């Protein structure tokens with residue numbers, strides 16, 4: 001259904017309000033109806049009535065952390081409800097600045113290890129009413145789009161659920177009877193890129209012809225196993241993505257997972273070398289008998 005899909009127009013990409021995005025929550029996609037990035041931004045009353053220990057909503061950080069740790073990348077969509085409907089978040093330029101600074105604070109200062117700025121991408125995609133095909137149509141002479149250069153330098157209140165000055169500024173815009181452009185915030189985590197690193201980087205390598213399996217077993221062709229970093233979030237927790245869920249892993253879980261991946265990778269190499277060694281021993285033995 002074309003009208004329900006994120007649309008590209010000549011003026012750039014936008015989403016249609018109340019349309020349903022053409023994908024579901026899964027290994028690579030997470031929807032949030034709010035823009036709370038870190039856990040402190042969740043209101044203290046955001047708990048389920050039936051269980052005061054369970055939060056009724058989660059900060060985006062948990063999904064971001066799971067996309068980083070799983071190494072396959074993914075995107076968190078802020079301004080999309082659980083059923084995939086585009087809600088859109090009204091935001092001024094100051095609030096967009098707030099999100100940029102808040103995400104940088106979370107990933108580049110609070111995560112352990114810190115996340116490099118080129119590992120993620122943040123985009124504000126306009127959300128337009130149905131039937132509107134250009135952001136210019138809704139943004140012309142929009143008071144919420146104008147901003148003061150000096151005011152943009154004012155520090156924002158991070159790591160708190162209390163409204164920042166930029167949020168109060170938006171309330172004043174609404175109070176004065178104006179509307180504000182809406183956006184869908186996309187936080188994209190790039191997939192882990194393994195580098196090529198030899199397990200035995202020394203020049204002193206021995207070479208051999210391919211064996212019977214067609215594998216080149218010379219030491220200088222064996223590459224080191226590369227695994228993504230395991231990041232701890234702002235609460236010191238680590239999550240991994242399993243289908244549409246972000247699951248917390250303990251240190252022991254992570255140790256076992258890394259150990260299992262290392263075993264799967266290195267065991268076939270070790271077996272090939274054992275076969276190679278056995279053949280060489282046999283050749284030496286036979287040569288010894290002949291002389």
Ligand SMILES: [Zn+2]
Pocket residue numbers: 094095098155156157164165166167
């Ligand atoms: Zn702010």
